Amino acid sequence: MIELEHVSKVYRTGDIALRALDDVSLRIDDGDLVAIMGPSGSGKSTMMNILGCLDVPSSGTYRLDGTDVGRLSDNRLADIRNRKIGFVFQSFNLLPRTSAIRNVELPMVYAGTKDRRGRARRALARVGLAERGNHRPNELSGGQQQRVAVARALVTDPTMILADEPTGNLDTASTVDVMNLFVELNEAGRTIVLITHEPEVAGFAKRVITLRDGHIVGDERR
Amino acid sequence: MNLLEAARIAARGLRTNKLRSVLTMLGIIIGVAAVIILVAFGNGLQRFVADAFGPLANQIQITKTQGAISGNRAARDLTDADVDALSDRARAPALGSVTPSVNGSAVLQVVGDGQYRSSILGTQADYLDVANRELVVGSFFDDQQARNKAKVVVLGPNPVATLFGGRAGEALGKDVRVGRTTFRVIGVLKGNGQQDDVAVMPLGAARSYLLGGGDVVDSITVRAVSTDAVSQAVQQASAILDQRHAIRNPDERDFTVTALQRLLDQSSQVLSFVTIFVAAVAGISLIVGSIGVANIMLVTVTERTREIGIRKAIGARRRAILQQFLIESMILTGVGGLLGILLGIGLSVAAGVVLPRLVADFPVPSVSVGSVVLAFTVSLLIGLVAGGYPANRAARMRPIDALRHQ
Numbered sequence: 001m002i003e004l005e006h007v008s009k010v011y012r013t014g015d016i017a018l019r020a021l022d023d024v025s026l027r028i029d030d031g032d033l034v035a036i037m038g039p040s041g042s043g044k045s046t047m048m049n050i051l052g053c054l055d056v057p058s059s060g061t062y063r064l065d066g067t068d069v070g071r072l073s074d075n076r077l078a079d080i081r082n083r084k085i086g087f088v089f090q091s092f093n094l095l096p097r098t099s100a101i102r103n104v105e106l107p108m109v110y111a112g113t114k115d116r117r118g119r120a121r122r123a124l125a126r127v128g129l130a131e132r133g134n135h136r137p138n139e140l141s142g143g144q145q146q147r148v149a150v151a152r153a154l155v156t157d158p159t160m161i162l163a164d165e166p167t168g169n170l171d172t173a174s175t176v177d178v179m180n181l182f183v184e185l186n187e188a189g190r191t192i193v194l195i196t197h198e199p200e201v202a203g204f205a206k207r208v209i210t211l212r213d214g215h216i217v218g219d220e221r222r
Numbered sequence: 223m224n225l226l227e228a229a230r231i232a233a234r235g236l237r238t239n240k241l242r243s244v245l246t247m248l249g250i251i252i253g254v255a256a257v258i259i260l261v262a263f264g265n266g267l268q269r270f271v272a273d274a275f276g277p278l279a280n281q282i283q284i285t286k287t288q289g290a291i292s293g294n295r296a297a298r299d300l301t302d303a304d305v306d307a308l309s310d311r312a313r314a315p316a317l318g319s320v321t322p323s324v325n326g327s328a329v330l331q332v333v334g335d336g337q338y339r340s341s342i343l344g345t346q347a348d349y350l351d352v353a354n355r356e357l358v359v360g361s362f363f364d365d366q367q368a369r370n371k372a373k374v375v376v377l378g379p380n381p382v383a384t385l386f387g388g389r390a391g392e393a394l395g396k397d398v399r400v401g402r403t404t405f406r407v408i409g410v411l412k413g414n415g416q417q418d419d420v421a422v423m424p425l426g427a428a429r430s431y432l433l434g435g436g437d438v439v440d441s442i443t444v445r446a447v448s449t450d451a452v453s454q455a456v457q458q459a460s461a462i463l464d465q466r467h468a469i470r471n472p473d474e475r476d477f478t479v480t481a482l483q484r485l486l487d488q489s490s491q492v493l494s495f496v497t498i499f500v501a502a503v504a505g506i507s508l509i510v511g512s513i514g515v516a517n518i519m520l521v522t523v524t525e526r527t528r529e530i531g532i533r534k535a536i537g538a539r540r541r542a543i544l545q546q547f548l549i550e551s552m553i554l555t556g557v558g559g560l561l562g563i564l565l566g567i568g569l570s571v572a573a574g575v576v577l578p579r580l581v582a583d584f585p586v587p588s589v590s591v592g593s594v595v596l597a598f599t600v601s602l603l604i605g606l607v608a609g610g611y612p613a614n615r616a617a618r619m620r621p622i623d624a625l626r627h628q
Contacts, residue, residue: 054535054622075539082537093532093625097238109227110537152536 002028002051002160002191007060008214009046020046022214023060028193030159033186035194035202037218038211047211048164048195052085053077065159082111086153090165092145094137100124100148101133107156123151127181143174150181160191167201179204225549228542232549235522246518247558249511250604254562254597255569256504262570262587264497268490270585275489277354280318280449281482282456284442284463287475297476298467302437307462308444314462316455318447321345321352322439324425328432330381331399338384340377340421342400344428352443353417359390360409363424371426375405378420379413403431452483501593508600512555516608519551523612530616531624544617551609552602559601563594 009021021043028034038044049055050062053069056077062070069080086107087093094103104120113119124133127147137145146166153161163182167175183204186192194205202208210218236243287297305322308314323345331337343349347365350356363374377385377393386393390410397404400421411422429435446455460472460479469475523530530543567589574586 049622052535054625075541078534078537078539081535087535089625093528093535095529095532098234106533107536109231110533110539110542112224 001030001063001065002026002193003061003063004050005061005063007050007057007062009043009050009055010058019214021050021057024214024216025060026209026216028160028191030191031186031189033182033192033194033204033206035196035205035208036211037196037199037202037208039197041213042211043214044195044197044211045164046214048162051160051193052087052162053080078110082107083156084159086156086158086161088146088149088153088161088163088166090168092137092142092149092169094145094148094152096137099134099136100129100140100151103137103148104152104155107152111156113156119155120151123155124148126154127151141174142170143177146170146174146178147181150178150185154185154190160193161185162193162195164195165197166194167196167198175201225545228545229549229553231546232553235526235546235550236553239522242518243554246514246554247561249514250508250555250558250601251511251562251565253504253508253511254559254601255566256507257501257597258563258566258589258593259570259573259587260500260504261497261593262566262589263573263585264493264500265590266574266585266587268493268497269588270583271486271489271493275354275482275486278482279486280446280452280455281352282444282446282452282459283478283480283482284444284459285440285478285480287478299438300442300463300477301439304463304466305439305442307466308442308459310462314455314458316446316451316458318445319348319352321348321443321445322425323349323441323443324428324433324435324438325440326428326433328401328421330377330385330421332385332396333399336384338381340381340419342428342432343417343420343422344425344433345422346425349422352445355414356412358410358412360394360407362409362422368424368426371424371430373403373405373427373431374408374423375400376409376411376422377407378411378418378422380419381421382410401432449483452481456481505600508597508604511558512604512608515551515554515604516612518554519547519609519612520615522550523547523616526616527619527624527627530619531621531627534619534621535625540617543619544613547613547616548606548609551613552605555601555605555608556598559598562601563598566597567594 004024004026007021007024008019011018011020036044036047046055050057053064056070060070061068064080064084067080069077072080095106101117101120101124104123105116108116108119121130121133124130127150129144129147129151132140132144137148140148167178170178179201182192182194194201196202205222207221208218209216284300286300302322305320308317308320323343326342327339328342329337329339347363347368350362357376360376362376363372367374375398382388382390382393385398386396393407393410396407398407405423411420444455444459446452456479463477464472464475467476533543570587570589577584578586
């Protein structure tokens with residue numbers, strides 16, 4: 001379960017303070033498929049960084065599975081990212097010159113998990129790329145690369161898969177392909193949070209939260 | 223995440239940039255090899271000098287002091303009586319042998335052939351031993367010939383070159399006129415590069431037929447009973463001569479006692495300074511190599527900022543990133559160091575085989591274990607230091623910033 005209580009994030013450059021998130025409270029239950037929408041500058045990216053434990057709030061509390069992650073050290077944050085969050089990025093962010101299976105194994109290397117090869121294979125099979133394990137990212141299509149990234153995100157069995165504009169670099173067919181994968185994973189019980197500005201993508205979600213100027217201006221369930 | 227895992231990741235990182243890794247290593251390889259080779263040459267030289275002059279280490283040279291001496295007296299000559307006094311084992315137990323000699327020069331002439339002006343050395347039968355010399359052919363005069371002032375001569379290589387065209391065998395048994403007396407050549411000395419222009423004959427013969435001079439001797443070579451007894455021998459010889467020359471103040475001595483050991487110690491000290499200096503120059507190339515490693519590691523870290531961001535987002539701790547890049551740079555310098563050691567030892571051994579064939583008596587380089595250990599340790603340290611700053615920079619990157627990097 002994900003809980004934000006009165007979370008604000010302020011960026012300071014010199015004398016100017018920019019309030020990217022302003023007193024946001026939010027609760028996402030396990031098993032939900034949520035899209036966070038909004039135009040650029042609305043605080044989407046800040047939201048993504050805080051939800052992903054890549055950044056900490058200036059004030060307020062963020063609890064992930066009951067743990068207050070706002071006051072944790074860098075190392076503890078790295079561990080939380082490793083175990084509880086699976087990232088999917090707009091630009092895929094796979095390691096270049098590294099095979100798909102090794103990319104999927106990567107989070108388990110840092111976790112020290114056993115049977116990495118087997119788990120990575122099963123994750124790749126789950127996203128329909130069982131045959132592509134030895135291919136390098138540059139030998140795969142955009143849609144395939146993003147599915148490798150999804151496999152990497154779910155291989156550690158995280159609390160939440162956090163996807164930042166996951167279809168931003170994909171054509172329409174691949175977009176539908178990847179979104180159907182998210183829906184499937186959600187139906188199997190995964191919590192998924194999508195950050196997007198595309199209404200078509202948000203259309204796959206069960207709940208759509210709209211941000212504007214650092215405030216939540218819309219929260220509807222479909 | 224353990225060290226083995228970090229090493230695997232680091233090795234993969236290096237493999238993806240093979241050419242760059244090899245070129246970076248080359249700086250370390252050359253530096254380490256240079257240190258090992260130059261130290262090996264220095265060692266070889268030191269050993270060569272020690273072997274060549276080691277047998278002279280127990281020698282003490284006594285000569286009359288040249289020029290004015292303090293106390294405003296004329297220096298007295300060294301005489302046969304001085305030699306006899308030094309030879310008295312009861313008074314000088316640390317002295318093993320006492321060999322007087324007289325010097326001069328004379329014209330050597332072979333009938334019907336050329337002539338050659340050579341220095342003349344009159345000495346005793348133990349000259350070869352004392353001077354650490356060998357004969358090419360023939361024999362040296364014995365004690366009896368020395369006592370009988372036999373008219374025999376042993377020639378150095380220079381007179382043989384002029385008078386007999388360098389053919390030592392031809393000189394043997396020939397008669398040579400030395401001054402106005404005919405001597406028979408009974409042997410030829412092997413050259414030692416220092417005293418090759420010489421004709422050696424019994425001390426008595428040199429005095430009677432060539433140089434005159436009564437009972438005066440020009441120098442006395444004394445050998446201590448052992449190298450450990452050299453300073454004792456110097457004291458005993460000085461005491462005897464002080465008494466005989468009626469000297470109370472050592473500053474007013476009219477003779478000079480020089481132990482060769484001291485000169486040898488000085489020369490080996492100079493040689494080890496030279497070795498250290500040369501190794502330090504080679505060390506500079508190692509420093510240049512390490513700057514290359516630091517440079518490449520900085521470039522690598524900047525180039526792979528995005529990779530660092532991905533790894534951190536996925537859960538790599540600071541330490542894991544630090545280890546990855548530190549191990550990368552230590553693999554570069556460690557493997558470079560090992561290859562440099564192989565190259566250095568290989569070239570030193572090869573030089574030991576080839577160079578003595580090209581240059582006579584070339585000192586064979588000898589690789590020292592110390593230089594190998596030191597060079598390897600230094601190259602690992604370079605890996606730590608040169609990789610430390612870039613690795614630390616990578617470890618401290620914030621994942622959000624690193625991910626945004628294009």
